[in-house]
Amino acid sequence: NAGVTQTPKFQVLKTGQSMTLQCAQDMNHNSMYWYRQDPGMGLRLIYYSASEGTTDKGEVPNGYNVSRLNKREFSLRLESAAPSQTSVYFCASSEMIGTAFGYTFGSGTRLTVV
Amino acid sequence: GQQLNQSPQSMFIQEGEDVSMNCTSSSIFNTWLWYKQEPGEGPVLLIALYKAGELTSNGRLTAQFGITRKDSFLNISASIPSDVGIYFCAGPPGGGSQGNLIFGKGTKLSVKP
Numbered sequence: 016n017a018g019v020t021q022t023p024k025f026q027v028l029k030t031g032q033s034m035t036l037q038c039a040q041d042m043n044h045n046s047m048y049w050y051r052q053d054p055g056m057g058l059r060l061i062y063y064s065a066s067e068g069t070t071d072k073g074e075v076p077n078g079y080n081v082s083r084l085n086k087r088e089f090s091l092r093l094e095s096a097a098p099s100q101t102s103v104y105f106c107a108s109s110e111m112i113g114t115a116f117g118y119t120f121g122s123g124t125r126l127t128v129v
Numbered sequence: 130g131q132q133l134n135q136s137p138q139s140m141f142i143q144e145g146e147d148v149s150m151n152c153t154s155s156s157i158f159n160t161w162l163w164y165k166q167e168p169g170e171g172p173v174l175l176i177a178l179y180k181a182g183e184l185t186s187n188g189r190l191t192a193q194f195g196i197t198r199k200d201s202f203l204n205i206s207a208s209i210p211s212d213v214g215i216y217f218c219a220g221p222p223g224g225g226s227q228g229n230l231i232f233g234k235g236t237k238l239s240v241k242p
Contacts, residue, residue, distance in 0.1 A: 058232040123170070123171050
């Protein structure tokens with residue numbers, strides 16, 4: 016099925032470890048996004064890529080880096096994981112940034128940092 | 130920054146009841162989007178609204194774009210157990226149609242069979 020695919024679905028890290036969350040979309044969308052979701056906080060934008068070759072910080076970028084590998088793929092890296100980064104991470108894509116048609120989300124990666 | 134305020138934060142209702150929730154902002158929005166997130170999944174777009182006063186339906190769901198352009202409402206009629214989830218409003222801030230979407234904190238709906 017067409018959509019946004021995230022891997023892995025679950026991950027447990029020790030404080031200080033690094034990891035990369037992968038995201039790929041097959042809808043030929045130009046823009047891609049990484050959000051984190053915490054209880055009672057809604058969805059907060061970490062980084063986004065308006066188009067291939069560009070990335071920009073969102074609301075909560077500290078502790079993260081991103082790479083827009085190509086038009087399909089947008090990865091999120093935690094260089095040195097901290098317990099405060101325990102969260103559910105969602106990747107999303109859209110035809111263009113802020114499109115009135117909304118974003119298509121992946122099913123999420125549940126990350127626990129101990 | 131701009132915020133979207135959703136109310137109520139949570140609702141516990143009996144199957145068959147109607148549900149109403151809303152989303153407000155101190156700033157004007159030109160587009161309102163309503164998403165539903167089921168447990169363990171990402172949000173899915175339910176309804177998009179593009180014009181002040183617009184009323185749009187999707188099955189048992191009806192959403193309205195407030196005439197002040199600072200609010201939107203979502204109603205669910207005759208609720209069923211599969212309506213359970215978190216409902217988010219969202220929109221591109223700044224009165225335009227561009228810019229990253231901002232999301233409300235959600236209304237969590239629980240339905241008792």
